[in-house]
Every structure is written in structure tokens, then in C-alpha cells.
Amino acid sequence: MGESVLITGGAGFIGSHLAGAIVQRGGRVVAYDNLFTGCPENLIDFKDQVKLVHGDILDLSFLIRTMMSERVERIIHTAALVSYGPSIEKPALTAKINIEGTINVLEAARIVGVGRVMDVGSEQAYGEFQHDPADEDHPLSPTVPYAITKMAAEKFEEFYHRLFGLDVVIVRTSWVYGPGLPRPRAPKTMIENSLKGLPTTMESGADQRTDHTYIDDFIQGALLALDAKNPENRVFHIASGKAYTYEEMAGMVERIIPGPKITVGPGLLRQSATVEGQQKGALDIRRAQSQLGYRPRYDLYDGLVKYTQVLKSKGFS
Ligand SMILES: NC(=O)c1ccc[n+]([C@@H]2O[C@H](COP(=O)([O-])OP(=O)(O)OC[C@H]3O[C@@H](n4cnc5c(N)ncnc54)[C@H](O)[C@@H]3O)[C@@H](O)[C@H]2O)c1
Known part of the structure; x- marks a missing residue:
């Protein structure tokens, strides 16, 4: 056992x-x-x-x-x-x-x-x-x-x-991100809306770099x-080791699921009305690569494609 x-x-x-x-x-x-x-x-x-x-x-x-x-x-x-x-x-x-x-x-x-x-x-x-x-x-x-x-x-x-x-x-x-995420979050919301043929609007985040x-x-x-x-x-x-803005993410989702428009407002992502956004970036993964042999396989675009495929295979629409 x-x-x-x-x-x-x-x-x-x-x-x-x-x-x-x-x-x-x-x-x-x-x-x-x-x-x-x-x-x-x-x-x-x-x-x-x-x-x-x-x-x-x-x-x-x-x-x-x-x-x-x-x-x-x-x-x-x-x-x-x-x-x-x-x-x-x-x-x-x-x-x-x-x-x-x-x-x-x-x-x-x-x-x-x-x-x-x-x-x-x-x-x-x-x-x-x-x-x-x-x-x-x-x-x-x-x-x-x-x-x-x-x-x-x-x-x-x-x-x-x-x-x-x-x-x-x-x-x-x-x-x-990926199947099973319980909270609203940019990749989930963008992909789910787009699969339903709906537009997505984010008030902010076009300049927010996040891994x-x-x-x-x-x-x-x-x-x-x-x-x-x-x-x-x-x-x-x-982590992925790379950072992208939400505007870049929106462009990727629009390529993967053509049709529905995704709009991202300017500036840093505000996760709360009372707290200012904070600039983030990529996480350096060299320690995990050298000591653990970690090799991430999904750049953001590839991960969004996979996430979309899994949702479709589960009948999400
Ligand atoms: N999802 C992310 O992007 C992310 C990023 C960084 C770190 N984390 C960390 O990963 C961990 C898991 O996050 P997740 O995204 O899977 O969240 P999640 O909400 O899906 O999972 C948390 C789980 O903990 C359970 N739980 C909450 N309070 C509990 C309690 N008092 N006793 C027993 N169970 C309890 C919930 O029912 C839930 O199943 C957390 O520590 C989170 O801080 C998550």
C-alpha cells in the first residue's frame, strides 16, 4: 500500500x-x-x-x-x-x-x-x-x-x-489557474464568458504584470x-516564471475563442475598491529548476488553450 x-x-x-x-x-x-x-x-x-x-x-x-x-x-x-x-x-x-x-x-x-x-x-x-x-x-x-x-x-x-x-x-x-478554480479570476472569467459568447469588461489591469x-x-x-x-x-x-499584463491575456483569449470582445481598463489591477493596485511581475523559478528539476510546460497562451479545451471537454458552454 x-x-x-x-x-x-x-x-x-x-x-x-x-x-x-x-x-x-x-x-x-x-x-x-x-x-x-x-x-x-x-x-x-x-x-x-x-x-x-x-x-x-x-x-x-x-x-x-x-x-x-x-x-x-x-x-x-x-x-x-x-x-x-x-x-x-x-x-x-x-x-x-x-x-x-x-x-x-x-x-x-x-x-x-x-x-x-x-x-x-x-x-x-x-x-x-x-x-x-x-x-x-x-x-x-x-x-x-x-x-x-x-x-x-x-x-x-x-x-x-x-x-x-x-x-x-x-x-x-x-x-x-485551471479547471476547478472556485473564485472569479481573470483567466476563468474571460474564458467562461467567451465560451458563452459574452463580452468581458475589467475595470483595470491593462498595465498589471502578473505571473x-x-x-x-x-x-x-x-x-x-x-x-x-x-x-x-x-x-x-x-510558478510559470513569466509575467503578462491583463491586456495581453485578453488578446490571447480573443485569439483562442474568436468573437467576444474583452476590454481591460488602464492601470494596475484593483482587487478591492479600498486598496490600491500593486505592480507585480514574474517569479524567478531558477531555484526550483536547478534543485528540483522543475520544468513548467505551459506558457500563458498554452495554459489558456489547455484550460479552454478542458472546459469544452466537460461540456462547458
Ligand atoms: N489558487 C491560487 O492562485 C493560489 C496562489 C497562491 C497560494 N495559494 C494557496 O494555496 C492554498 C489553496 O488555495 P486554493 O486556491 O486551492 O483555495 P480553495 O479555497 O479552493 O481551497 C482551500 C480549501 O481549504 C478548505 N478550508 C478552509 N478553511 C478550512 C478550515 N478551517 N479547516 C479545513 N479546511 C478548510 C476549503 O474548504 C477549501 O477546500 C491556500 O493556502 C492558498 O493561500 C493559492
Whole structure:
């Protein structure tokens, strides 16, 4: 029987794709999720091989009991309150789940004695990019609650690694897109509208440079990081390594699905009416390339083509 991996947030977007990939290589997956944004349908293709446990990372004793009864060997931590806008409206709840919840995962891992904990970090922790591309040593300067909690989670992971020797690896990524994304986001909204024959209007973002990572590339890199033996570094960028503006993205979607017009307003992308946009850029992926052998396969255009094909194959119109 394969290795037992517990994925917090295993019924979510990234968690369910990771679950599928681990099952495909012969592992057993426990998807530990309170179904806040995740849903069992995300796991439908491998429902016989994935055990979905309805649990909350804020419930430390249930998390520990689950890990012990399922003989969990490694943990992938993806459970979080992810949205940028709602985190501004609910900073305390965001901090509770993303920071206290992460501490619980680390504490459970330490008590049970699991082999490795891998967390999914975010480029949002950098705030505005001071240079482009940004490498993993770029200063962390988050400015909104979601981003602040992602930085804090990483700091606690460093602490557990330093103090208790917990084997922690962080895969910091950019804007991941692909089938199953639960939130409105530019590639999803543009492609879904265009497939329905509808126009898309974004108020801002024509000058916003952002790295967008296709889900399959993220999964490839995350599994390499999960398996890396005694890595020299503990933080890896798993991203596309290239940045494009939303205007460029709109042009690509218009080429892939001709007809519907996509309009992007000027300036930086404003994700919230109350917070100014921040210039981003590409994530430097050379560390993951040299240490993990990570090779992203999807430039943005290729990823958008693949995403469109998958949606069409599932009958989306
Ligand atoms: N999607 C991206 O572009 C992106 C980019 C950078 C980092 N990340 C990080 O990747 C991780 C996963 O993001 P996602 O896009 O898959 O989001 P998602 O919302 O699809 O997944 C999060 C999952 O966590 C679950 N969850 C939330 N609170 C929980 C709790 N208290 N206990 C147990 N489960 C809980 C949700 O039900 C959901 O299934 C997050 O840590 C996020 O910060 C995502």
C-alpha cells in the first residue's frame, strides 16, 4: 500500500488536484476539509481512493486523531481562507484560519511525528514587487490581511523547522489557474464568458504584470518539492516564471475563442475598491529548476488553450 498523505483543504482547488496526482502515483490521500469553499465533487474522479474527512484545522485534537488513525506519513497544507477582498472585510477570521490553523497543522505534525509538511505560500506575501523577476529572497512586505497571514504562516513554519526540526517545505506560487478554480479570476472569467459568447469588461489591469501558473505545472513542481530529499533551501517558487499584463491575456483569449470582445481598463489591477493596485511581475523559478528539476510546460497562451479545451471537454458552454 502506498504512502498516506493528509491534504488539508483537500477538497479545494489546489488540494483536489494534488489529491488526484498522489493517487495516480499510488499514494493514499486523506482530504481533511471543512468544505468552506471546497466540495466533494472536486474529488469525484478518485472518490474510491481518497478518504474525505470533514474536519476543521482549528480543531487540533480531531486533526491529531485523524492523523493517528489514518497513519499519516506526510502533510500537504492547502486549507486557508484564500480570497483577497473578503480578507479585508474579515481580517480576524482570515488570521484565525490561516495563522492559528497553520500552527495547529504544525503542532499536530510535531506531536504525531510526520515526515514532511509542505505548505502552499503566495507571492502576495511580497506586496509590491521591488524587482522583476522576484526571487525567493525578495523582501516580504504584505499589505492586506490575506497576504499578511500567508507571510505569518511561513514564519511559523520556519520557527517549527528551526526549533523542533520539523521537515517543512514551502512552495510559493503565483496566480494558479485551471479547471476547478472556485473564485472569479481573470483567466476563468474571460474564458467562461467567451465560451458563452459574452463580452468581458475589467475595470483595470491593462498595465498589471502578473505571473499566472497553469495548475498542471504547479502540481508537477509541488510533487517535486514534496519528494526532495534534504533540500538545500526550504522555499521554492513554483510558478510559470513569466509575467503578462491583463491586456495581453485578453488578446490571447480573443485569439483562442474568436468573437467576444474583452476590454481591460488602464492601470494596475484593483482587487478591492479600498486598496490600491500593486505592480507585480514574474517569479524567478531558477531555484526550483536547478534543485528540483522543475520544468513548467505551459506558457500563458498554452495554459489558456489547455484550460479552454478542458472546459469544452466537460461540456462547458
Ligand atoms: N489558487 C491560487 O492562485 C493560489 C496562489 C497562491 C497560494 N495559494 C494557496 O494555496 C492554498 C489553496 O488555495 P486554493 O486556491 O486551492 O483555495 P480553495 O479555497 O479552493 O481551497 C482551500 C480549501 O481549504 C478548505 N478550508 C478552509 N478553511 C478550512 C478550515 N478551517 N479547516 C479545513 N479546511 C478548510 C476549503 O474548504 C477549501 O477546500 C491556500 O493556502 C492558498 O493561500 C493559492
